[in-house]
Amino acid sequence: MNPDFLISGIFLCLAGTCAAAIISMIARGKARRRFAMLTLAAATAIGAATGAAAVVFRPEFQAAPALFGMRIALDPLAAVFFALLNAIACAVSIYAIAYVDGHADAYDVRRLDALTAVFMLGMQGVVLAAAPLAFLACWEIMSIASFFLVMADRKPESLRAALFYLIMTHLGAGAILAGFMLLSGGFMHAGFGWMAAYAQGLPDATLLLAFALFLFGFGSKAGLWPFHVWLPEAHPQAPSHISALMSGVMLKMALYGFLRVLLGILPPLPASWALPIVALGLLSAVFGALYAVVERDLKRLLAYSSIENIGLIFTMVGAALYARGAGLPVLADAALAAAVLHAVAHAIFKSGLFMGAGAIVGQLHTRDLEAMGGLAKRMPRFSGAMLVLALGAAALPPSAAFMSEWVFLQHVLAAVRTASPFTQGVLVAILSSVAFVGGLAVFAMIKMFGIAFLGRPRGAHAAQAQEPSIGLSAPVFAMAGLTLVVGLGAPALLAVTGFFGVTDGRRLVAGGGALSPFSLAAVFAAVGAAAFMARRLSSDAKHERAYHAWDCGQPTDASMEYTATAFSAPARFFFRLLLRSRKDVQASPIAATNPWIARKTSVLEIRQVWYELMYAPIVRAALFVSTQARRLHSGVIQFYIAMILAALIAALVISL
Amino acid sequence: MNPVSLTAIQTIVVLGLAPFAVGCVRLFKARLQGRRGASPFLSYVAFATLLRKQMVMPEDASWVFRLTPFVVLASALFLVLVLPLTTVGGALAAYGDLFVVAGVLVIGAVFLVMGGLDAASAFGGMGASREMTVTSLLEPTVILTFATFALASGSTGIDGMLASGLSVFRAPYLFPTIAALGLVALAENARYPVDNPATHLELTMVHEAMILEYSGPYLAMLEFASAIKLTAFALLIGNFLVPATLAEPGASLTMVMAAVAAAALKLVAAMAALALLESVIAKMRFYRMQEYLTGAFLTALGGLALALIQRAV
Numbered sequence: 001m002n003p004d005f006l007i008s009g010i011f012l013c014l015a016g017t018c019a020a021a022i023i024s025m026i027a028r029g030k031a032r033r034r035f036a037m038l039t040l041a042a043a044t045a046i047g048a049a050t051g052a053a054a055v056v057f058r059p060e061f062q063a064a065p066a067l068f069g070m071r072i073a074l075d076p077l078a079a080v081f082f083a084l085l086n087a088i089a090c091a092v093s094i095y096a097i098a099y100v101d102g103h104a105d106a107y108d109v110r111r112l113d114a115l116t117a118v119f120m121l122g123m124q125g126v127v128l129a130a131a132p133l134a135f136l137a138c139w140e141i142m143s144i145a146s147f148f149l150v151m152a153d154r155k156p157e158s159l160r161a162a163l164f165y166l167i168m169t170h171l172g173a174g175a176i177l178a179g180f181m182l183l184s185g186g187f188m189h190a191g192f193g194w195m196a197a198y199a200q201g202l203p204d205a206t207l208l209l210a211f212a213l214f215l216f217g218f219g220s221k222a223g224l225w226p227f228h229v230w231l232p233e234a235h236p237q238a239p240s241h242i243s244a245l246m247s248g249v250m251l252k253m254a255l256y257g258f259l260r261v262l263l264g265i266l267p268p269l270p271a272s273w274a275l276p277i278v279a280l281g282l283l284s285a286v287f288g289a290l291y292a293v294v295e296r297d298l299k300r301l302l303a304y305s306s307i308e309n310i311g312l313i314f315t316m317v318g319a320a321l322y323a324r325g326a327g328l329p330v331l332a333d334a335a336l337a338a339a340v341l342h343a344v345a346h347a348i349f350k351s352g353l354f355m356g357a358g359a360i361v362g363q364l365h366t367r368d369l370e371a372m373g374g375l376a377k378r379m380p381r382f383s384g385a386m387l388v389l390a391l392g393a394a395a396l397p398p399s400a401a402f403m404s405e406w407v408f409l410q411h412v413l414a415a416v417r418t419a420s421p422f423t424q425g426v427l428v429a430i431l432s433s434v435a436f437v438g439g440l441a442v443f444a445m446i447k448m449f450g451i452a453f454l455g456r457p458r459g460a461h462a463a464q465a466q467e468p469s470i471g472l473s474a475p476v477f478a479m480a481g482l483t484l485v486v487g488l489g490a491p492a493l494l495a496v497t498g499f500f501g502v503t504d505g506r507r508l509v510a511g512g513g514a515l516s517p518f519s520l521a522a523v524f525a526a527v528g529a530a531a532f533m534a535r536r537l538s539s540d541a542k543h544e545r546a547y548h549a550w551d552c553g554q555p556t557d558a559s560m561e562y563t564a565t566a567f568s569a570p571a572r573f574f575f576r577l578l579l580r581s582r583k584d585v586q587a588s589p590i591a592a593t594n595p596w597i598a599r600k601t602s603v604l605e606i607r608q609v610w611y612e613l614m615y616a617p618i619v620r621a622a623l624f625v626s627t628q629a630r631r632l633h634s635g636v637i638q639f640y641i642a643m644i645l646a647a648l649i650a651a652l653v654i655s656l
Numbered sequence: 657m658n659p660v661s662l663t664a665i666q667t668i669v670v671l672g673l674a675p676f677a678v679g680c681v682r683l684f685k686a687r688l689q690g691r692r693g694a695s696p697f698l699s700y701v702a703f704a705t706l707l708r709k710q711m712v713m714p715e716d717a718s719w720v721f722r723l724t725p726f727v728v729l730a731s732a733l734f735l736v737l738v739l740p741l742t743t744v745g746g747a748l749a750a751y752g753d754l755f756v757v758a759g760v761l762v763i764g765a766v767f768l769v770m771g772g773l774d775a776a777s778a779f780g781g782m783g784a785s786r787e788m789t790v791t792s793l794l795e796p797t798v799i800l801t802f803a804t805f806a807l808a809s810g811s812t813g814i815d816g817m818l819a820s821g822l823s824v825f826r827a828p829y830l831f832p833t834i835a836a837l838g839l840v841a842l843a844e845n846a847r848y849p850v851d852n853p854a855t856h857l858e859l860t861m862v863h864e865a866m867i868l869e870y871s872g873p874y875l876a877m878l879e880f881a882s883a884i885k886l887t888a889f890a891l892l893i894g895n896f897l898v899p900a901t902l903a904e905p906g907a908s909l910t911m912v913m914a915a916v917a918a919a920a921l922k923l924v925a926a927m928a929a930l931a932l933l934e935s936v937i938a939k940m941r942f943y944r945m946q947e948y949l950t951g952a953f954l955t956a957l958g959g960l961a962l963a964l965i966q967r968a969v
Contacts, residue, residue: 428964435796435800567784
């Protein structure tokens with residue numbers, strides 16, 4: 001394939017995204033904003049096609065034409081992420097047409113649309129950048145655009161979440177900048193290839209410092225424990241299509257940056273350096289899943305599930321790095337393949353779930369699961385798509401996430417057979433933790449679907465819910481379909497992306513066995529059809545009547561249904577040492593004769609343990625220091641001039 | 657015999673024996689408790705009766721409630737098709753990968769959970785919440801247990817594990833793993849000490865509470881699915897103890913008949929053991945379930961460690 005074709009595709013995509021930003025800034029009226037969003041969708045569709053073409057044909061182009069001193073390249077790793085980012089962005093642009101129209105009173109529509117386009121542009125730039133300066137510039141465009149998007153509704157809690165996000169993301173960006181400085185010797189215009197050669201000669205201590213800085217920088221953007229506390233605040237606070245972009249795609253940009261540095265720039269690292277990545281990944285996965293299980297806010301639950309999935313992906317990356325250092329090249333390749341596949345799977349199902357959540361919240365006017373229920377009966381088609389997405393997020397066969405975990409765990413299991421005792425310990429810890437997280441993820445997703453969609457509506461808005469409009473539901477259906485397509489086509493996808501060690505094109509292959517997702521699904525479908533036929537043949541399908549459920553002789557109402565809080569009560573109890581949830585029940589007797597007849601109020605508080613443990617002390621210390629520093633504000637100008645002089649002298653002394 | 661007919665025979669035998677297994681355990685339990693008990697063949701009549709009854713659908717239930725029996729039954733049928741129960745090397749054995757089997761077990765469980773929630777009664781929700789907790793926390797034990805067999809046999813397919821002739825009596829270090837498999841089987845099939853299959857009190861139910869609102873043919877499908885699952889787990893444990901009786905591709909008709917007879921014997925023995933266990937221990941309080949689940953996990957982990965040590969020396 002002609003590389004020029006791809007380059008023009010990339011430029012069309014970038015130019016279209018820019019144009020969409022400008023059009024939506026100046027466009028007034030529904031028709032024009034629809035035109036702006038369709039431009040954006042078209043531009044990102046071209047980008048997705050270009051990325052996919054670059055993945056398939058692997059053209060030889062590294063340094064394409066220069067743009068403002070930036071070089072643009074699309075190697076296989078970048079191409080995968082470019083295609084993924086643009087595909088999700090395309091669906092989000094379509095969704096934005098109907099979604100933002102429905103919320104025109106809450107947002108400044110023109111600014112929101114323009115920032116959305118700029119946000120996408122920043123992410124496209126991150127993937128295309130081939131030098132640290134360009135990378136960081138686009139990284140900042142992405143971060144700052146998303147900062148403004150988080151506080152798009154200008155509510156106080158959004159503002160708070162956005163500022164928290166801004167601080168965390170800039171600490172991260174600072175760390176990445178410092179890391180690049182160390183690895184490039186301060187020469188920020190150098191390409192990544194030049195940096196890789198330069199980094200070969202650096203001493204181990206410098207490399208370790210750079211590695212730690214990158215782990216913090218990219219880890220804080222990705223929501224890795226313990227830098228994750230901003231994520232469940234910021235992601236749900238944004239408009240739902242932005243939540244979809246942030247959780248589905250922006251986290252993958254952090255993953256892409258980390259992979260770019262690890263695989264493209266840093267020299268091969270010793271195995272022991274990978275252990276912190278594995279440990280942080282597993283801790284993120286466990287805590288993300290646990291908090292998702294006990295969470296009652298629909299969008300926060302999805303945000304916690306993002307932390308869990310990012311944790312799994314980083315575990316896979318860490319395992320790949322560890323295996324490379326420990327002399328297990330097969331596992332290294334497979335874990336990387338699994339990480340990329342899981343990133344694709346997560347981007348698809350999480351953006352679908354967030355867009356679906358937006359459609360629900362728009363009708364129900366609340367994110368609280370306790371006010372939902374009964375939606376499956378009121379929106380049967382839409383709930384079907386959400387069920388597929390939820391089961392995909394629970395990593396059940398034959399979804400895409402199941403395939404990535406299958407590849408990863410199969411190879412871990414195969415590697416355990418031959419590895420050294422210490423490595424065996426690491427691999428067994430990974431195996432059992434991933435299985436543990438898998439169980440909890442199922443819990444969280446089934447809780448979300450079961451409480452929001454099943455049973456009887458728990459609120460007036462839920463009772464009047466209707467099938468969402470086609471503009472809102474079509475992207476969700478597309479994502480549900482993609483979850484299955486990527487799951488069934490996982491072998492082909494991995495073969496196309498160049499991971500030939502884990503697939504023969506038709507089946508996923510591992511040391512201990514092989515799996516053809518398509519035939520697996522066919523077998524299960526055939527068995528389901530057999531069950532259906534057996535039921536039809538053996539009994540009368542029409543012989544039924546509707547009646548209320550068993551109520552022990554007293555009419556029941558929705559308040560007697562199981563709630564999200566009650567549903568997760570056993571998990572909250574079993575993990576009370578980790579969650580530190582506090583429950584306070586106060587009983588005031590009503591009848592003097594019988595103490596059991598009482599009015600009870602129950603308050604359940606799920607605490608942000610990590611915020612209290614790690615962030616609150618920093619906040620207190622900062623407040624204390626600034627309070628002390630305020631004493632210097634005497635208002636005497638001579639004193640200030642003396643201070644300036646002292647600072648100048650101190651600076652001179654230090655620099656000379 | 658070719659693999660296709662072996663799998664067909666296994667499916668027919670297991671589906672045919674499943675109601676008998678449930679009847680057996682009820683009969684043995686009754687005898688152990690000093691009652692006469694009903695004939696073990698009564699459950700066939702019960703299924704036939706249910707199929708003819710009218711169904712009562714809860715008013716609040718949605719399409720998920722109707723989909724549930726089909727998915728649950730399909731997941732049980734899938735297990736019968738892919739697991740080595742009377743035969744190794746069956747036609748669909750390639751799909752009996754340990755992660756796939758674990759995933760299909762979870763699919764069956766989560767649809768039961770959703771069916772329980774969909775009826776909008778507090779009892780269904782209670783059972784659903786409990787079942788979800790047990791299923792999700794059992795997941796690491798399931799994976800580690802089968803992973804140990806995979807390590808010991810070199811195959812991640814459950815069929816391959818048994819085809820390798822792996823036997824606990826020849827490899828005694830697998831005993832903790834078999835014990836863990838037993839604990840998994842008790843929890844997966846809602847037996848003592850996790851759940852009481854014979855309870856009449858909604859508040860103590862787990863499995864029964866979820867299917868409380870099902871009636872007629874749907875109830876028959878769900879009950880049949882759990883009977884199949886019980887049979888499959890019993891035969892699986894029996895096969896890990898004594899794998900020599902399994903039929904192989906190329907076996908003569910007599911050998912296949914012998915394998916079927918051996919499977920029936922194993923099933924009766926397993927049901928007798930289950931009845932004995934359920935008569936001597938009590939159901940655990942649900943909020944003590946973490947002890948059971950942690951114990952099961954540690955047993956599986958210990959089994960894995962033993963297997964690794966065995967390989968090292």
